[in-house]
Amino acid sequence: MTAMVKAEGVHKSFGAVEVLKGIDLQVNTGEVFCLIGPSGSGKSTFLRCINHLEKINAGRLYVDGNLVGYHQKGDKLYELKDSEVALQRRDIGMVFQRFNLFPHMTALDNVVEAPVQVKGVSKAQARERARELLDRVGLADKAGSYPSQLSGGQQQRVAIARALAMDPKLMLFDEPTSALDPELVGDVLDVMRDLAESGMTMVVVTHEMGFAREVGDSLVFMDGGVVVESGDPREVLTNPQHERTQAFLSKVL
Amino acid sequence: MSDKLDKTPAGAPPEDTPPVAKDSAYAGPPEAIKAIPVRHWGRWVSGVVVVALLALLINAFANGDIQWSTVGDKVFDSTVVAGAGRTLLISILAMVLGVVLGILLAVMRLSKNPVTSTVAWLYIWFFRGTPVYVQLLMWFNLALIFPMLNLGPIYKDEMTDVMTPFMCALLGLGLNEAAYMAEICRAGLLAVDEGQTEAAHALGMSHGKTLRRIVIPQAMRVIVPPTGNEFINMLKTSSLVYVVTYNELLRSTSVIGSSSFAVMELLFVASIWYLVMTSIFSVFQYYLERYYARGSSRSLPPTVFQKIRANLFSLSSERGAK
Numbered sequence: 401m402t403a404m405v406k407a408e409g410v411h412k413s414f415g416a417v418e419v420l421k422g423i424d425l426q427v428n429t430g431e432v433f434c435l436i437g438p439s440g441s442g443k444s445t446f447l448r449c450i451n452h453l454e455k456i457n458a459g460r461l462y463v464d465g466n467l468v469g470y471h472q473k474g475d476k477l478y479e480l481k482d483s484e485v486a487l488q489r490r491d492i493g494m495v496f497q498r499f500n501l502f503p504h505m506t507a508l509d510n511v512v513e514a515p516v517q518v519k520g521v522s523k524a525q526a527r528e529r530a531r532e533l534l535d536r537v538g539l540a541d542k543a544g545s546y547p548s549q550l551s552g553g554q555q556q557r558v559a560i561a562r563a564l565a566m567d568p569k570l571m572l573f574d575e576p577t578s579a580l581d582p583e584l585v586g587d588v589l590d591v592m593r594d595l596a597e598s599g600m601t602m603v604v605v606t607h608e609m610g611f612a613r614e615v616g617d618s619l620v621f622m623d624g625g626v627v628v629e630s631g632d633p634r635e636v637l638t639n640p641q642h643e644r645t646q647a648f649l650s651k652v653l
Numbered sequence: 654m655s656d657k658l659d660k661t662p663a664g665a666p667p668e669d670t671p672p673v674a675k676d677s678a679y680a681g682p683p684e685a686i687k688a689i690p691v692r693h694w695g696r697w698v699s700g701v702v703v704v705a706l707l708a709l710l711i712n713a714f715a716n717g718d719i720q721w722s723t724v725g726d727k728v729f730d731s732t733v734v735a736g737a738g739r740t741l742l743i744s745i746l747a748m749v750l751g752v753v754l755g756i757l758l759a760v761m762r763l764s765k766n767p768v769t770s771t772v773a774w775l776y777i778w779f780f781r782g783t784p785v786y787v788q789l790l791m792w793f794n795l796a797l798i799f800p801m802l803n804l805g806p807i808y809k810d811e812m813t814d815v816m817t818p819f820m821c822a823l824l825g826l827g828l829n830e831a832a833y834m835a836e837i838c839r840a841g842l843l844a845v846d847e848g849q850t851e852a853a854h855a856l857g858m859s860h861g862k863t864l865r866r867i868v869i870p871q872a873m874r875v876i877v878p879p880t881g882n883e884f885i886n887m888l889k890t891s892s893l894v895y896v897v898t899y900n901e902l903l904r905s906t907s908v909i910g911s912s913s914f915a916v917m918e919l920l921f922v923a924s925i926w927y928l929v930m931t932s933i934f935s936v937f938q939y940y941l942e943r944y945y946a947r948g949s950s951r952s953l954p955p956t957v958f959q960k961i962r963a964n965l966f967s968l969s970s971e972r973g974a975k
Contacts, residue, residue: 451855482860490857500852504870504947514856517866546947559852566856 404429404570404601405450409459412445419445421625427603431617432596434633435605438648442625443605447572451492452485493563497575499555501547507558508543511565533561537591553584557591573604609653613637621645723918736905737926743822744887750827755834762839780832786893789825793897822894837879841872873945881938885931902926
């Protein structure tokens with residue numbers, strides 16, 4: 401099994417607050433990796449470190465064998481230039497809790513934007529692919545709508561299509577359903593389930609224990625900036641070993 | 654409305670009632686309340702007072718020692734029209750200079766590079782901290798301290814040849830405006846949610862592309878209204894370039910005014926032109942704001958013509974109901 405994401409002793413501090421206190425984990429290619437834990441446990445921060453939206457203070461983080469944000473020569477680390485960081489991020493799709501769609505563009509243009517601007521794909525080709533992707537997330541008829549005209553669930557599905565348009569090898573989901581009305585959560589989870597079945601490597605920060613149990617291949621419970629417990633989702637969720645995991649699950653399940 | 658209700662036979666809902674009405678035993682719209690409206694006496698009284706004051710004012714001007722015919726004659730005088738043209742030209746050019754430089758300064762101020770942000774801060778500090786009138790005079794008198802403009806091998810000339818009235822006016826107004834525009838643009842850039850930058854970066858977009866394609870278009874919604882305000886201000890502030898002997902609207906009208914002993918009449922002429930220009934621009938600004946509002950609200954605000962049409966229709970339908 402090859403590792404898509406590999407973390408070795410990852411530390412992250414915001415000022416004096418240490419948010420990640422040495423994370424070691426491995427996400428295998430093709431698996432759905434779920435991160436759960438109470439708010440403030442550092443799971444979102446860790447996710448943002450994977451595509452270098454946050455700089456780590458110590459440790460090593462690899463995506464597909466490449467060091468994230470740095471370049472190693474001998475035993476010296478060199479910071480990557482902004483353009484090189486951007487190049488790394490191309491292959492990593494990210495879906496945000498608050499969707500972050502571009503409000504001044506239609507759904508179609510949101511999906512078209514990055515392939516045209518970043519990869520230099522022709523507009524016609526990008527449009528065709530965008531329509532396919534919108535169709536895949538069930539929004540073929542909303543191509544011309546602006547984000548403000550879409551429901552939260554629809555916006556999140558457009559955001560997934562937008563990330564997929566870059567043909568990423570890894571998808572990061574940062575609590576993708578937390579800002580949605582309960583009745584809209586299902587549509588987004590369905591799209592994610594489809595994506596998982598297609599073999600996409602996914603790291604999902606979530607509070608949807610049902611999704612983790614059903615779709616997840618691995619699960620990590622984080623608290624206080626450390627990994628408390630990890631393993632098969634069905635096992636961890638039904639039979640948690642650690643006391644803190646038990647306490648957390650007893651509140652959310 | 655109530656008549657129509659009475660005519661509907663009991664138990665048979667009107668045809669245009671939605672289907673849900675049947676299930677929920679919805680009996681159609683209830684009878685409208687007929688109440689005696691509150692009388693707004695204050696509005697009537699204030700209306701009468703205002704009309705009376707207005708009449709007094711008109712009477713005063715009508716009986717004043719004003720040659721209204723001169724006003725009419727001089728409005729389209731070729732010197733005046735040319736002056737108005739120059740006012741428009743210098744205002745637009747100075748504004749363009751101000752906006753371009755302003756965006757640049759705003760980006761510089763927000764830059765992580767301490768050198769560029771300090772330079773931008775110093776620029777804004779100086780040009781916003783001194784009166785534009787003083788700045789115009791400085792450009793005008795620059796030849797007193799630098800008789801020659803010497804840019805090494807690139808350019809060399811007498812300062813008085815370079816600093817024509819037009820150049821003084823353009824630099825004086827434009828560079829001053831840039832300092833204000835920088836602050837307006839900075840506010841606009843800061844108003845865009847940080848998640849937008851993150852989303853663009855996560856897609857692999859560079860800083861420059863993110864700024865150009867994602868952040869600036871959204872910042873425009875915040876930037877455009879105060880910029881319109883700045884432009885209207887500029888149209889009027891441009892009258893200050895009188896002092897650098899640039900022949901704009903005020904200068905050309907006052908030259909005629911003092912030679913023909915019709916000072917007030919020509920000031921009226923100038924005011925008419927200023928009002929016309931600012932009014933035309935206000936309409937233009939409305940459409941510009943509408944353009945940048947796309948996507949931020951569910952439906953675009955109506956155009957002026959759509960508004961007028963809607964008002965006309967609502968008036969006629971009300972009349973039809975009576």
